[in-house]
Amino acid sequence: MNILVFSDNKKVKNCFSEIEAGSDYTVEYMPCSDLKKCAKKAAPGSLVYYDPSGSTQEEQVKIIRYLSRLNGYYYGILDPRSSIEDIASLFHNGASDYVGMALFKKGLSLKRQKKLSEFIRAGETAVAEETASAAAYNYRLSGPGWDNVKDGKEYTFCIMFIEIDDYSSIRKKFGVENFKTLTDRFHDHLEWDLSPCGGRVWMWSDYGGLVLFPFDGRECSPIMKCFRLMLNRKLINIEYFDIDFFLSYRIALLLGNTVYRSRGQTGTIVSDSVNTIFHIGHKFAEKGNFYLTSELAEYIPAGLENYFVHEGEFEGRDIMRMRLPL
Amino acid sequence: MQVRKSLFNLTFKALVESFKVESMEKVASMLLRDYDLHKRTGYPGSISVPKRDAARQIIKDIEKAGRFPDLVIKLIDIHTNGYMGRNYTIHYLKNILNDIKEQGLIFDPEYKIFMEDPAARRTRNWGALRQGEEYIITFLRLDIVGNSQLVRKYPPDIIDRTYSGLRKIVQDAIDRRNGRIWNWEGDGGLVAFCFSKKNMQATLSAVNILHELFIFNQTGCELEKPLRLRIAIHSGPYEYSPNEEDLNKSETVKKAVLIENKYTQPNTVTVSNMVSIALDKLLLQQFKPIDVDIRTKYYNYSLEWEH
Numbered sequence: 001m002n003i004l005v006f007s008d009n010k011k012v013k014n015c016f017s018e019i020e021a022g023s024d025y026t027v028e029y030m031p032c033s034d035l036k037k038c039a040k041k042a043a044p045g046s047l048v049y050y051d052p053s054g055s056t057q058e059e060q061v062k063i064i065r066y067l068s069r070l071n072g073y074y075y076g077i078l079d080p081r082s083s084i085e086d087i088a089s090l091f092h093n094g095a096s097d098y099v100g101m102a103l104f105k106k107g108l109s110l111k112r113q114k115k116l117s118e119f120i121r122a123g124e125t126a127v128a129e130e131t132a133s134a135a136a137y138n139y140r141l142s143g144p145g146w147d148n149v150k151d152g153k154e155y156t157f158c159i160m161f162i163e164i165d166d167y168s169s170i171r172k173k174f175g176v177e178n179f180k181t182l183t184d185r186f187h188d189h190l191e192w193d194l195s196p197c198g199g200r201v202w203m204w205s206d207y208g209g210l211v212l213f214p215f216d217g218r219e220c221s222p223i224m225k226c227f228r229l230m231l232n233r234k235l236i237n238i239e240y241f242d243i244d245f246f247l248s249y250r251i252a253l254l255l256g257n258t259v260y261r262s263r264g265q266t267g268t269i270v271s272d273s274v275n276t277i278f279h280i281g282h283k284f285a286e287k288g289n290f291y292l293t294s295e296l297a298e299y300i301p302a303g304l305e306n307y308f309v310h311e312g313e314f315e316g317r318d319i320m321r322m323r324l325p326l
Numbered sequence: 327m328q329v330r331k332s333l334f335n336l337t338f339k340a341l342v343e344s345f346k347v348e349s350m351e352k353v354a355s356m357l358l359r360d361y362d363l364h365k366r367t368g369y370p371g372s373i374s375v376p377k378r379d380a381a382r383q384i385i386k387d388i389e390k391a392g393r394f395p396d397l398v399i400k401l402i403d404i405h406t407n408g409y410m411g412r413n414y415t416i417h418y419l420k421n422i423l424n425d426i427k428e429q430g431l432i433f434d435p436e437y438k439i440f441m442e443d444p445a446a447r448r449t450r451n452w453g454a455l456r457q458g459e460e461y462i463i464t465f466l467r468l469d470i471v472g473n474s475q476l477v478r479k480y481p482p483d484i485i486d487r488t489y490s491g492l493r494k495i496v497q498d499a500i501d502r503r504n505g506r507i508w509n510w511e512g513d514g515g516l517v518a519f520c521f522s523k524k525n526m527q528a529t530l531s532a533v534n535i536l537h538e539l540f541i542f543n544q545t546g547c548e549l550e551k552p553l554r555l556r557i558a559i560h561s562g563p564y565e566y567s568p569n570e571e572d573l574n575k576s577e578t579v580k581k582a583v584l585i586e587n588k589y590t591q592p593n594t595v596t597v598s599n600m601v602s603i604a605l606d607k608l609l610l611q612q613f614k615p616i617d618v619d620i621r622t623k624y625y626n627y628s629l630e631w632e633h
Binding site for chain 1: 481483484487526530533534537540541544545546548550606607608609612629630631632633
């Protein structure tokens with residue numbers, strides 16, 4: 001197992017000397033300031049130890065939150081001054097190990113480390129069980145891109161609903177031709193903006209439709225894309241739509257399964273998820289807002305959680321709404 | 327601009343097929359003072375200069391004087407507006423412009439100037455501004471609030487990563503809108519915008535920077551407290567110089583710095599009255615007026631959220 005130790009304590013190497021001497025582990029030492037830069041570059045399955053004693057309370061919270069969200073890595077806390085009051089909360093946040101003052105001074109033994117490996121493996125079993133429950137949820141991961149997505153097969157996608165608000169009154173005001181020019185621009189902007197993170201405009205009427213994003217179960221970049229579509233909606237209006245009023249649109253995101261068929265060949269698709277996202281978009285969503293279903297909440301980028309509020313329940317799903325920039 | 331053989335030949339054909347010799351000479355005289363075609367070609371005054379010799383000589387002389395881009399601009403003008411009450415169709419004009427575009431230059435119809443195609447390259451002067459000539463430039467001045475304290479408080483690697491993150495945000499925002507960073511120091515920088523819709527482009531860049539800074543602070547910033555910026559935008563005359571030191575002598579730059587220092591709260595953007603009058607109504611509506619004196623108003627933008 002690869003162990004990464006992020007600590008500014010000069011005596012930290014003593015703590016790991018026995019483990020380093022054994023052949024089952026490789027140990028690397030780095031300053032705490034390199035944690036964010038280096039932790040993700042480590043081999044998947046690595047154990048990352050963080051010593052928060054030189055950090056402020058706020059930094060500690062940030063870094064522990066960061067570590068708890070690192071997919072495919074395990075983390076432990078080194079606490080050479082035994083200053084952490086609520087040790088259990090570390091484990092609630094996904095930590096795999098805790099080394100207090102006494103143990104830090106004594107040093108970690110190989111025997112203990114092997115037990116820790118067993119503990120981690122047991123945790124993996126639990127995760128596997130969770131994955132099994134996800135399988136029971138019927139997720140069929142489509143992977144990070146479109147390479148493995150085949151026509152006619154069912155996958156789990158992040159499905160985005162987006163539609164121009166009050167389109168019928170805009171069409172009346174603008175005239176059919178001008179409205180078409182506007183909606184073409186809207187469509188083209190979405191394609192240009194969303195395609196770098198894998199978005200494909202999939203079902204489209206004149207004034208809105210669905211965009212599909214592949215989903216690999218690890219991260220969900222469409223959330224950030226939609227967040228920016230709302231944050232920058234006035235800039236987008238001015239720069240891309242060239243009209244003298246603000247074009248309002250509403251967005252909903254859902255994680256769900258559907259058979260994939262290429263655009264234009266979707267007429268025969270029967271999908272509960274597709275129905276649901278349309279229902280959310282048409283019956284639940286308010287003008288100018290962005291919603292996501294609760295299964296996506298865990299993929300909201302760390303630091304932006306407070307910008308989503310619970311908005312209610314719809315067709316058995318909890319719905320979150322993004323707080324709007326004014 | 328390099329006048330390669332293909333471009334020379336296209337321009338040669340354009341002159342030969344679009345003008346009589348007298349008109350050609352008049353075009354040359356507009357660019358080269360006291361131009362005497364007979365003298366230049368060696369034909370005696372009593373003999374008219376053959377069209378092909380005239381065209382070849384004029385292009386050579388204009389190229390030698392470094393005025394070839396001006397010749398093409400003149401041809402565009404004559405093609406569009408005519409000359410001395412007469413309409414002209416300049417043949418091969420599209421081909422000439424395409425040939426120039428292949429060299430990474432495009433024509434800006436508003437400024438009547440060749441500038442870099444941003445998709446091809448980006449240099450400090452857009453490949454167009456000439457040293458010593460005065461242009462109307464829109465400056466975006468940004469300042470990191472409390473830079474000295476931050477540098478004292480945090481280790482250099484954290485500061486480096488944080489400021490690199492900010493620099494990337496600024497670069498992305500201005501690249502999309504054809505801005506150029508003219509100065510970047512520890513505590514902030516100065517970005518210049520020229521050509522079409524420069525006030526709009528600068529203001530949109532500034533608002534975009536503020537929005538991206540918000541995301542950076544929420545999701546990726548390593549500082550204990552959010553990184554804060556003050557951004558000001560002002561437009562005015564500037565005698566172009568490639569030297570950064572000359573920026574500080576410019577009254578327009580000084581005014582931009584003053585607006586940033588005196589009239590801009592952290593994490594907000596202030597635009598001067600000169601800039602505000604050129605803004606799209608929808609964009610200006612996002613700004614709140616600040617009374618500077620009885621006659622002058624600045625406008626300020628900040629990102630606010632519903633509670």
